[in-house]
Amino acid sequence: MMEGSRAELSSRVRETGPPIMQVMKSLKAPRDTIDLSQGVPFFGPPEDAVKDAMKDIRSLHGYGPDAGDEELREIILKKVRSRNMIRAGSLDNIMVTAGANMGFLNAVSAISDPGDEIILLDPFYFNHGMTLDILGVGHIHSRPAKDGEVDIDSVDEAINSRTRAIVMVSPGNPTGAVMKKGSMEALLELCLENGLWLISDETYEDFHYEGQHVSPASMGDELPVISLFSLSKSYGIPGWRQGYMVFPRWMFDQLLKVQDTTIICPSRVGQRLALYLIRDHPDHARNHMGALRENRKEVMDWLKRNEDLVEAPRPDGAFYAFPSFTGGAFERIRSMDIARNILEEARVLLVPGSPFGVNTPPALRISYGNAGKDRLREALERMDEWLEGSPLS
Template sequence: MDIVQSPIIPAVAAMIQEHPGTISLGQGVVYYGPPPEAIEQITTFLANPEHHKYQAVEGIASLLEQIASKLKTENGMAIDQQRQVVVTAGSNMGFLNAVLAITNPGDEIILQTPYYFNHEMAVTIAGCHPILVATNEQYQLRPEAIAQAITARTRAIVTISPNNPTGVVYTEAALRQVNDLCRDHGLYHINDEAYEYFTYDGTQHFSPGSIADSSGHTLSLYSLSKAYGFASWRIGYMVIPAHLMAAVMKIQDTNVICPAVISQYAAVGALQAGAGYCRAKLGAIAAVRQQLLHALTGISDRCTVPPSHGAFYVLLNVHTAIDALSLVERLIREHGVAAIPGTTFGLEDGCHLRVAYGALQPETAIAGIERLVQGLKTIL
């Protein structure tokens, strides 16, 4: 555990507590809570004393049915004898389940840099080696470089689209190339789709699990945390090849037995509300995004902002010799605004900041953006 990086979000949160009034553009959550349909399901849960006992490891039947319907309609994936669903306590659990199910200690998992820090941590916790492949200057995939990184110990290639921390949406063509690489080399393609509804400017999200004949080597991870304002309820799900089901069940039964059943009932209500609930909120987030991008154009001499059309992040390449964590500390201390240093996403060269714009009410987010821009102008 000594070589596993410490999670950065609590560290930045501690800095914020030391400077009251700081506006956080750090944590990746949404500004709204769950739909009423989710809260209403709690009554259903409480009505039956049997619900207080352990339930099925893979999830309650009513939620599995809702998920299967959603996957078929929205993602082009049928749940059948080749592919199955496991409800998890968030998609982070799904990722750790996947890594433990497909690897032996010493195996390799290919991650794209910048990576999502909890993915890198999970690979290391499992006793495996994260093999890092840099994305291009626009933070898009480089399939040729990924192919060159494959060795005899490689077990999986990980992609996240829409991406955390960059906000980039990978192209369908590139995701198909990665999926083909996995098929051809006998690897698994793990694709994290937690931000599937958060796309802008007409950009389309693509699920690799919808590719014909991909069910035997593709694992898809989903979360209710973002779209349904469900972060603390800890419900996600994984779509996995059926031959991995026995291994995943062993892991999940050992780790959590079953995801919190009251949260699963709430998730049934959330999925009944459907994607329209999230999409109705996207207008406010998209407006803040435009404000952020417009404000950053005014300091283009101080930072580069590669295009991002998904999630609710931008990843700034800041033109400075100051290290990222020091810059974050100064922004909090001197200007009352927080961001996340790029080093936690594997960016060791240069200074990068992840800026999240989905967690705050629009007026607060815009005030935070103004502080960020003024801070970068003053410090750099």
């Protein structure tokens, strides 16, 4: 029998941390644990759209165009022009992706080389950090600012000769904060002055509790903006992996190379469902905002009654809150240890703040979109009891 040494793995992959959702789901949860960890809404897609997509499935076995089926891209083009006010001129501004995460991978692969750097605004979406680590692209972090604002001086200080882009997520994951238009304009100015890209993750565009969504790409013509969109949250279909990206059309051929070497083309049946959803049910998420508003109020009330121990950015969008433990003796405890303790003693599963780049003070992400109001209230009451009994309070 042949013997040999074990072949090596990429150091970039080995040194990248594990997916935090897999870590949290692997923990031994007590019976009757309430799961507020996963960023998914409580609702699913309209049944008629699913039935229509299933009727078409027998004709969708073959490869499709790398950039996505033309009929779907036409629908997306109309949508981003009318709802996002993005001045996209043709189908060459649009590419269908397997969710917004793939759009981010496509974008970073097309605009950067190993050793380059991209600026993430803290707290950042953890999959963005993982993607950069695996691609060998450095990430520099700006200082957090208050509700919807950006510390522009901090971003400016982070720019150097290796910087290729600034990434923004609004409404935010993990905070639910909505970036103010003035901050978007300031980021765009920095990009234009320094020859950088602005990557705008707009996964939660349909989840606003105050005001309307603003896409930074709508602020001019052919701006250096790559906009990422997802159907996972707006239609409750994360398992279908459907999203799209919008970009200056001169990028199209280069992005096509990246797409062809990953999935070749997005799922054909998934695209058919996406077509029916965007075309026939444009307000699906908005129709569920009443229930989400009630859930948000429960979380806001919880933050208020525990304000001596926690503080959080105002969650004006998405369905997250991101409380930092600023009172008591919590500052010396890791967020992962706090999350484990709450799981074991309060039977509530949350996500620690460390994968989002936040270590001190420790923070936790609460996802209030995936539970009914009564179940959410019970989870928050359990957390009240845990805080009252904790020696750290």
